[in-house]
Amino acid sequence: MVEEALAGLSGRLIDAQEEERKRIAREIHDDYTQQLVVVAMDLEGLAEEVGDSPVGAGQRFREIWNQISEARRRSSFFVTQVAFFHARESRSGCRGEGLL
Numbered sequence: 364m365v366e367e368a369l370a371g372l373s374g375r376l377i378d379a380q381e382e383e384r385k386r387i388a389r390e391i392h393d394d395y396t397q398q399l400v401v402v403a404m405d406l407e408g409l410a411e412e413v414g415d416s417p418v419g420a421g422q423r424f425r426e427i428w429n430q431i432s433e434a435r436r437r438s439s440f441f442v443t444q445v446a447f448f449h450a451r452e453s454r455s456g457c458r459g460e461g462l463l
Contacts, residue, residue: 392442
């Protein structure tokens with residue numbers, strides 16, 4: 364009976380840890396994505412203002428905007444993969460410490 368209670372408590376603890384990981388991952392992703400979107404929009408607007416200046420500033424701003432867009436895509440993919448790994452880890456009962 365005590366072992367069953369401990370097993371249940373352990374399971375609830377693991378579930379709570381997993382939910383906390385997911386919450387933190389979502390917060391990091393959302394905050395990071397929002398910041399990147401704002402910066403990307405600012406750079407895109409600035410690139411339009413600068414236009415095709417003789418020194419190529421407009422093109423350089425567009426390149427930076429493309430880099431930011433790619434960084435946002437990669438961060439979204441990474442957070443998704445981490446959440447998937449932790450969900451799989453929780454279901455299997457494994458504790459893979461070497462993800463990163």
